[in-house]
Amino acid sequence: MKLPMGFVFDWTKGRQKGRKWQPHSPINNIFNGKFFWDKYRLDNIDIHRLSILPAEISTIANSFTVIATDTEWSKTEKPKLPFDFNWQQSLPGRFDFYFKLAEGQKCMGLGERYSGLNVRGEKHTIVTTDDPHHSESMQAMYKAIPFLLTGKDNQFTGIYIDTGAPTRFDLDSELTGQGRIEVLTRRGFHVYIIGSSSMPNIVKAFTHLVGRSKLPSLWSLGHQQSRWSYFNEESVIEVAGEIRRRKIPCDTIVFDLDFMDEYRVFTRSPERFPNFNKIVADLSSDNFRVVTSVDPGVKEDPEYGLYKEGKDKNMFCKTPDGELFVEKVWPGRSVFPDFLRDDVRKWWAEKQAFLSEAGVTGIWNDMNEPAFFDVSEVFPEKLEEMSPAKEQLCVHQAEDGTIPHLEARNVYGLLMSQAAYEGLLAKRPNERPFVLSRSGAAGIQRYAAVWLGDNKSWYEHLNKSIPMLLNMGLSGVPFAGVDIGGFWHDCLPELLVRWYEVGIFYPFFRNHTSLGSRAQEIFSYVPKIEEMGRKLIETRYSLLPYIRNLFWEHIRTGAPLMRPLSWHYPLDSIAADIDDQFMFGQDILVSPILSRGHDYRPVYLPEGNWYRFETGEKFAGNSTYTIRFPLGSVPAFVREGAILPIIEPMQHTNEYHSKSIIFKIFADEAACSYFEDDGISFDYEKGAYNEYLISYSKGKLNTTTVKKGYASEHKYSYQKMGESKVQPLEL
Numbered sequence: 018m019k020l021p022m023g024f025v026f027d028w029t030k031g032r033q034k035g036r037k038w039q040p041h042s043p044i045n046n047i048f049n050g051k052f053f054w055d056k057y058r059l060d061n062i063d064i065h066r067l068s069i070l071p072a073e074i075s076t077i078a079n080s081f082t083v084i085a086t087d088t089e090w091s092k093t094e095k096p097k098l099p100f101d102f103n104w105q106q107s108l109p110g111r112f113d114f115y116f117k118l119a120e121g122q123k124c125m126g127l128g129e130r131y132s133g134l135n136v137r138g139e140k141h142t143i144v145t146t147d148d149p150h151h152s153e154s155m156q157a158m159y160k161a162i163p164f165l166l167t168g169k170d171n172q173f174t175g176i177y178i179d180t181g182a183p184t185r186f187d188l189d190s191e192l193t194g195q196g197r198i199e200v201l202t203r204r205g206f207h208v209y210i211i212g213s214s215s216m217p218n219i220v221k222a223f224t225h226l227v228g229r230s231k232l233p234s235l236w237s238l239g240h241q242q243s244r245w246s247y248f249n250e251e252s253v254i255e256v257a258g259e260i261r262r263r264k265i266p267c268d269t270i271v272f273d274l275d276f277m278d279e280y281r282v283f284t285r286s287p288e289r290f291p292n293f294n295k296i297v298a299d300l301s302s303d304n305f306r307v308v309t310s311v312d313p314g315v316k317e318d319p320e321y322g323l324y325k326e327g328k329d330k331n332m333f334c335k336t337p338d339g340e341l342f343v344e345k346v347w348p349g350r351s352v353f354p355d356f357l358r359d360d361v362r363k364w365w366a367e368k369q370a371f372l373s374e375a376g377v378t379g380i381w382n383d384m385n386e387p388a389f390f391d392v393s394e395v396f397p398e399k400l401e402e403m404s405p406a407k408e409q410l411c412v413h414q415a416e417d418g419t420i421p422h423l424e425a426r427n428v429y430g431l432l433m434s435q436a437a438y439e440g441l442l443a444k445r446p447n448e449r450p451f452v453l454s455r456s457g458a459a460g461i462q463r464y465a466a467v468w469l470g471d472n473k474s475w476y477e478h479l480n481k482s483i484p485m486l487l488n489m490g491l492s493g494v495p496f497a498g499v500d501i502g503g504f505w506h507d508c509l510p511e512l513l514v515r516w517y518e519v520g521i522f523y524p525f526f527r528n529h530t531s532l533g534s535r536a537q538e539i540f541s542y543v544p545k546i547e548e549m550g551r552k553l554i555e556t557r558y559s560l561l562p563y564i565r566n567l568f569w570e571h572i573r574t575g576a577p578l579m580r581p582l583s584w585h586y587p588l589d590s591i592a593a594d595i596d597d598q599f600m601f602g603q604d605i606l607v608s609p610i611l612s613r614g615h616d617y618r619p620v621y622l623p624e625g626n627w628y629r630f631e632t633g634e635k636f637a638g639n640s641t642y643t644i645r646f647p648l649g650s651v652p653a654f655v656r657e658g659a660i661l662p663i664i665e666p667m668q669h670t671n672e673y674h675s676k677s678i679i680f681k682i683f684a685d686e687a688a689c690s691y692f693e694d695d696g697i698s699f700d701y702e703k704g705a706y707n708e709y710l711i712s713y714s715k716g717k718l719n720t721t722t723v724k725k726g727y728a729s730e731h732k733y734s735y736q737k738m739g740e741s742k743v744q745p746l747e748l
């Protein structure tokens with residue numbers, strides 16, 4: 018068989034070493050379909066697109082993730098690709114891509130990986146899976162984002178495989194310098210190759226393709242308190258009451274799935290939440306928002322309205338033989354809305370009004386991989402190729418015809434989140450929806466914030482949260498966090514405080530724990546621990562103006578909030594290896610304590626000077642220091658030249674607009690830009706926001722108005738670090 022391009026990978030050698038993913042049958046390039054290249058340029062960045070149409074497929078499947086349409090694609094010859102990038106179709110249900118990885122070349126991104134920042138030297142299976150036990154040997158997690166960022170220094174390339182089907186990345190696991198991507202599909206698809214350019218430029222171009230987050234509602238950036246489950250009305254009232262009484266800043270109480278009537282979605286338990294609407298209204302008048310969990314599985318119960326209606330209207334997934342597809346999840350035997358269809362998403366969005374009308378303002382989509390209790394390995398790792406439709410669990414109906422489940426599994430959670438987002442928006446058209454999703458594909462940021470599922474109350478998982486969230490950010494998802502305190506097991510007080518020390522810098526800031534673990538609200542611990550937690554949460558709230566600036570930056574450039582040091586210091590080879598410290602925007606470097614019984618840790622500060630966040634103590638950069646962070650301290654440094662907008666303490670963000678903002682100036686020459694708006698509506702898209710450039714030089718503060726479109730109530734002032742004088746400021 019003739020290969021489509023110069024062929025470099027030596028299969029026989031790989032097979033002799035018995036690598037698991039090698040097929041047992043001889044490899045031949047069986048491709049006899051069509052392929053073509055085109056390209057476009059985005060802000061001086063080249064994006065090449067390879068379109069692959071296997072034999073018998075006449076069109077490329079609709080993309081569920083790439084939304085860029087405003088682009089001018091032009092046909093091109095095969096470009097000169099980096100890394101000897103090459104491909105073949107090796108089995109009817111499988112494509113293989115090969116490339117070389119040079120010495121020292123880093124690999125990052127790939128969405129949700131239980132890994133350090135550099136994901137090289139490992140194999141990665143990208144398929145949405147509910148595996149509640151996170152460990153180094155796990156392959157697949159909840160989200161599926163086959164976007165690889167690879168390179169070093171200022172030269173990175175992005176590779177994005179646009180498919181709803183599973184992919185597997187072998188990133189030099191044998192240390193031979195070989196990279197390989199398997200795409201298990203029988204359908205047509207696109208591969209995007211972006212760059213080379215700097216890391217921020219690649220992320221900018223990738224998020225141009227798959228979309229960016231909107232500005233989140235201010236309240237959703239505040240502290241969220243959750244547990245599986247606040248079991249009845251009394252327990253919710255008690256928790257909310259304690260939070261306010263003890264002055265723990267908090268915006269949101271989360272209801273996990275036990276609020277429902279035997280896990281029937283869009284119901285509430287008549288025994289445990291008989292006054293559901295009243296409780297939500299009471300919480301709202303106490304300045305809490307309510308977020309409720311929503312699972313995709315609909316209980317198979319002929320008496321249940323949603324099931325009956327969905328069945329009559331043909332809203333659920335079918336088996337390949339045309340029967341209703343049934344699997345077990347929390348409600349028992351359940352059926353699953355076919356979220357690939359527009360009419361199903363619309364129907365679901367309408368049904369969600371049950372929650373909106375009760376006053377719920379945020380939707381938490383859980384189990385949307387989708388998870389099934391009795392199907393342990395949805396996608397066996399040793400599978401050689403995509404199975405034919407008739408062998409799959411169920412099928413979906415999409416615009417371009419019937420799609421077998423595994424070909425589209427990876428976008429199910431994304432599309433459920435789209436339905437949730439549109440449902441919230443329909444009920445409150447000028448309020449930014451808050452959706453939290455466990456599963457997701459590239460572009461999930463368009464609809465939802467994410468958390469990284471069921472971690473444990475382990476230092477190891479506190480530790481891993483940093484590189485995992487960094488890779489999520491590099492994969493285009495800015496609004497992300499992990500369960501603060503850990504989900505499984507009992508969280509001891511020292512760990513909880515250490516976790517908050519990092520968690521105040523997670524874009525998504527939620528304390529959540531599992532059924533049966535000890536109470537994990539900060540006030541459930543002894544007073545001195547509660548006091549430390551309160552102070553840290555107050556610090557989070559004080560940083561909200563800065564956090565909003567960072568989201569403003571994201572919507573314009575795709576930049577994440579949590580960034581590897583090398584995002585800002587690309588030529589610093591020490592910084593490039595660090596993933597137990599991170600940048601929170603350009604101006605704050607976070608270097609937390611990540612193990613029990615430790616107060617000291619080495620801190621690497623890149624070039625320039627740095628000020629310790631809490632004390633203002635100055636450190637020269639390009640050095641490593643051993644620094645003490647006693648329990649409860651903020652493990653952060655501020656870059657010299659920064660101006661941080663800091664807001665007065667508050668109990669919840671309903672107080673935000675009446676609080677004063679102080680610009681803290683770090684150094685004799687400093688600058689920042691500052692964004693503000695109402696924090697809730699979409700009016701900023703019509704210009705109802707303010708943006709200023711603020712600079713400080715030779716003892717003088719200067720402001721330039723970039724945009725004045727919003728009447729703010731804040732009072733402003735400024736203060737130079739190390740000086741006590743606070744001076745008023747007119748904006």
Ligand code: MIG
Nearest residue numbers: 244245273274310383470471
């Ligand atoms: O099978 O709703 O990851 O956050 O508390 C467990 C109960 C289902 C898994 C989620 C977790 C949530 C839990 N859910």
